[in-house]
Amino acid sequence: MKLSRLISTALCCCLSLSSIAAEQEIDRVAVIVDNSVVLESDIEDIVKRVKRNAAAAGQTLPSDTALRTQATERLILTNLQLQMAQRMGLQISDAQLDDTIRNIAQGENLSLEAFRQQVITEEGDYQRFRERVREEMITGEVVRANVQRRVYISPQEVESVMKLMDEQGASNEQYNLGQILIAIPNQASNDDITEAKSRADKVLQLLREGSDFKRIAIASSSGSNALEGGDLGWMNINEMPTLFSEAIRGRKKTDIIGPLRSGAGFHILTIFDIRGENVAEINEVKSRHILIKPSIILSEDRARTMLTDFVSKLRSGEADFAQLAKQHSEDPGSKLNGGELGWSEPDVFVPAFRDTLNRLQVNEISEPFRTEHGWHIAQVIDKRTVDATADKKRQQVYRMIFNRRFNEESTNFLRELRSDAHIEVRSEG
Structure with a gap:
């Protein structure tokens, strides 16, 4: 009997160890990022979330391999920013997090409890959602703290833009832009540039043949908004990078624009939508x-x-x-x-x-x-x-210029952060 119990105990231990080993295998290290790691489960979590959102929106998606590549790149950048936040001593308290989630709920016209139930229904794990919001807040603060000091706008520049807007009769229209970025590496060779231009031309051809812009963006773009289908959100023409604003003047909704060359690579744009902005108060x-x-x-x-x-x-x-x-x-x-x-x-x-x-x-x-x-x-x-007096208009123009510069410098900052890091991909899924 004693031997039987020992054998039974040993079998239980083996099964338990096998289970632990299986769990460890599933949640293995996918990428080493400087002094931290990206886990396989984190990549799978983003892929599942993108698929869930696409299904809800009736949107088609590229292959799992393309999704995984974009999810991995997103996590690498997030990881690098979180490491920088730790060095900066930057933290988001539970009270700050609660305030932010409360504001998100209010924006959805939901009570906090109703919003919590919605998250559980859609994502299954409310605590994981909370921590994701905390990470987004931290990475936003890291970018803000490092980029703001790079942006200087003189009073003369504000006055010049105000004068130019008055002369051109500039409207308050806002554009919801989409972007596909075919990136080139820092210190790119002629071959690198030629190869990137060729890829951009192929993407442009697919789009002109009727391919879905957001699907191609998820599959091919190196932009930070790739997993959102390249959606850059709403911007006034004066908030955009100068390269974009000059290219979209006179264009209409759904036009495909580009490729446009910048230091980051080749950009292909579309206008998802246009709206007027008449803020009187x-x-x-x-x-x-x-x-x-x-x-x-x-x-x-x-x-x-x-x-x-x-x-x-x-x-x-x-x-x-x-x-x-x-x-x-x-x-x-x-x-x-x-x-x-x-x-x-x-x-x-x-x-x-x-x-x-x-x-x-x-x-x-x-x-x-x-x-x-x-x-x-x-x-x-x-x-x-x-x-909205003249002073308020001046503030709005300042903010437009600032937003444009901030977006440009944010892209540069993230590229520098990524290029200076030690990245070792351990798994391809």
Whole structure:
């Protein structure tokens, strides 16, 4: 009997070890990315999600091999950005994540619980969805922190663009562009350029013969939006790269444009849609904040705890916001004014700050939240709707130029990040 039990136990152990080994085999390392890895399960997760979204939209897709290539490249870039975020000490707290998901739910006109159930129905795992949103927030902050300092716009440039728009009678039309990028490597040889041009010409021929643009983009594009079918979203003509804006002038919806040569490679564009933008009024908030920056001396937890204590005292009436800002805030631009930031559109602030202001009611004080600048608490003092005056037009033109430059520099930044990394593909699926 004892021997029988031992054999039975040994068989159970073997089966258990076999099961673990099988799991490990399924979730093997697919790519080594500098000091981290991309797992096979992560690649499969993206492929399944793209297939699910395509099925819901009635869209055809390229081969699994093409999908896998795009998913792998997406994860490599994400991984590199997450590693950079770790070096920068950049984190997204659960409170920040909750605020963002709440805003997403509101954008879908759903309660948080209804949105959660929708995610579970569509994707099966709400926690995995949360972590994916957290990663997207982190990678967005990494790009923003590294690219913003590359962009400089002089007042003279803004005035020149405003004058040019007035002379041309520029409209407020927005374009929903699609892009297929046939990339060339850094320091490309003549053969590299010739080969890329040949591939671009073949793609162009397929599109002119009636192939679906989004399907070809997923299969062939090296752009960061390839898995979204090359969709670049809505842009005013002045927000686009100059190469694009000059090429689409006078074009109509569904036109195929290109190939256009840039330092990144050959671009083929289409116009998915065109719409007018008639913004007569702008919503602004008057706000103030207190910023505490973590450091070697002051930990993340201590910075957040300090602000939590401030919030408690402010809500109970034991402290005055302006006085606390003057004594403790580390934002030199606002602390002497009691933390006041004046009247602004929320969109001028980084996403976490913008989302917090949009959520707050007048006089409401936020819980502590984290941005790339440190830990904040914020209060909305007042809200108003104003006409789009000449000053507002100047701000809009500035933002158009900034968005165009930011998009161009973001592409350059990601290319540099990718080219400087050690990438070792261990598995092809």
